[in-house]
Amino acid sequence: MTVSSAPGKVYLFGEHAVVYGEPAVPCAIERRATVAVDAREDDHIRVEARDLSLDGFTVEYAGDTDDRPDVDVPSGLVDAAMGYIDAAVEQARDAADAPDAGFDIRVESEIPLGAGLGSSAAVVVAGIDAATRELGVELSSEELADRAYRAEYDVQDGQASRADTFCSAMGGAVRVEGDDCRRIDAPNLPFVVGFDGGAGDTGELVAGVRSLREEYGFAADTVESIGDIVREGESLLAAADPASDPEPELLADLGRLMDFDHGLLEALGVSSRTLDNMVWAAREAGAHGAKLTGAGGGGCIVALDETPETRTALRYTAECRDAFRAELDREGVRAEKAPNATSAPNAEAE
Ligand SMILES: Nc1ncnc2c1ncn2[C@@H]1O[C@H](COP(=O)(O)OP(=O)(O)OP(=O)(O)O)[C@@H](O)[C@H]1O
Ligand SMILES: C[C@@](O)(CCO)CC(=O)[O-]
Ligand SMILES: [Mg+2]
Numbered sequence: 001m002t003v004s005s006a007p008g009k010v011y012l013f014g015e016h017a018v019v020y021g022e023p024a025v026p027c028a029i030e031r032r033a034t035v036a037v038d039a040r041e042d043d044h045i046r047v048e049a050r051d052l053s054l055d056g057f058t059v060e061y062a063g064d065t066d067d068r069p070d071v072d073v074p075s076g077l078v079d080a081a082m083g084y085i086d087a088a089v090e091q092a093r094d095a096a097d098a099p100d101a102g103f104d105i106r107v108e109s110e111i112p113l114g115a116g117l118g119s120s121a122a123v124v125v126a127g128i129d130a131a132t133r134e135l136g137v138e139l140s141s142e143e144l145a146d147r148a149y150r151a152e153y154d155v156q157d158g159q160a161s162r163a164d165t166f167c168s169a170m171g172g173a174v175r176v177e178g179d180d181c182r183r184i185d186a187p188n189l190p191f192v193v194g195f196d197g198g199a200g201d202t203g204e205l206v207a208g209v210r211s212l213r214e215e216y217g218f219a220a221d222t223v224e225s226i227g228d229i230v231r232e233g234e235s236l237l238a239a240a241d242p243a244s245d246p247e248p249e250l251l252a253d254l255g256r257l258m259d260f261d262h263g264l265l266e267a268l269g270v271s272s273r274t275l276d277n278m279v280w281a282a283r284e285a286g287a288h289g290a291k292l293t294g295a296g297g298g299g300c301i302v303a304l305d306e307t308p309e310t311r312t313a314l315r316y317t318a319e320c321r322d323a324f325r326a327e328l329d330r331e332g333v334r335a336e337k338a339p340n341a342t343s344a345p346n347a348e349a350e
């Protein structure tokens with residue numbers, strides 16, 4: 001058995017605009033998806049997805065994806081889950097030149113689904129890493145990020161940037177502009193996340209921004225202005241000392257840019273009443289700034305606050321289901337020790 005984990009992320013700035021070639025700065029956070037993979041004798045895929053719904057489910061199907069599994073959960077849910085796992089399996093088969101490889105796969109995740117914290121990217125990155133290593137192939141982190149991007153791109157019908165997958169593979173703060181992806185230095189930013197318990201449909205939300213941008217020049221300008229915010233923000237980060245705690249002025253300046261970014265995302269129609277309410281609760285609690293993160297529509301906001309005030313205020317906000325501090329993850333994808341036989345009945349110790 002081979003096990004890998006990969007982190008989720010928050011966007012300091014730049015989601016949506018990054019799809020149209022503007023830069024974005026996502027930051028990996030210490031919440032992970034873990035994928036355990038066992039090679040099989042046949043070409044079947046068996047997936048156990050523990051966190052996809054409250055009860056999770058297990059499905060098994062042949063290599064041919066028309067042969068859909070027979071399981072007792074809504075088929076939309078299965079299709080949604082299988083899309084990313086299938087795409088990860090395809091990338092691993094291609095990388096290892098093993099088109100008929102079959103796998104038993106178990107996914108466990110601490111990242112809420114569809115909530116803007118990059119669960120899809122984390123599952124795809126960890127899945128490709130574990131499946132290729134199980135087949136004896138070691139990918140560089142750049143190749144892993146590239147293959148994970150191609151997997152997301154396929155599942156999301158071309159509505160994907162490299163940002164989420166590159167960030168999850170590399171860890172830390174990253175800067176993505178088109179195909180140009182790199183890690184950047186950043187101090188430990190005091191992120192607080194508020195989660196409304198809901199989710200947004202990434203493909204639909206990206207398509208909505210795309211059509212607004214095509215219809216109105218001012219919507220296209222709004223997307224460009226988000227790029228300007230990112231450029232301003234990254235020059236602030238570049239001037240900061242990554243080894244010490246961020247200065248109060250840096251937090252104040254970044255926070256102001258986050259507030260501005262949220263306003264523009266709201267104008268582009270990707271916020272929601274619950275996200276706005278959490279953003280305002282954070283601001284009123286004294287956060288330096290707050291914005292939605294990821295595709296929007298529902299899910300999570302991210303605020304900057306080194307004190308406990310924002311988290312406490314969010315916990316008392318009716319729309320907020322969960323609020324937590326999110327530490328910057330500097331590691332990215334990593335190999336995990338395979339569990340012993342008692343916690344995974346089919347597993348053999350590595
Ligand atoms: N634990 C999991 N098990 C299986 N599939 C998962 C799991 N977590 C996420 N996924 C897949 O990722 C999909 C959610 O991806 P989506 O891109 O819509 O949201 P996200 O990545 O969480 O948020 P965002 O892209 O806005 O940051 C789920 O529908 C499912 O297909
Ligand atoms: C909305 C978006 O910018 C971020 C989703 O986490 C889409 C993408 O970059 O693929
Ligand atoms: Mg996603």
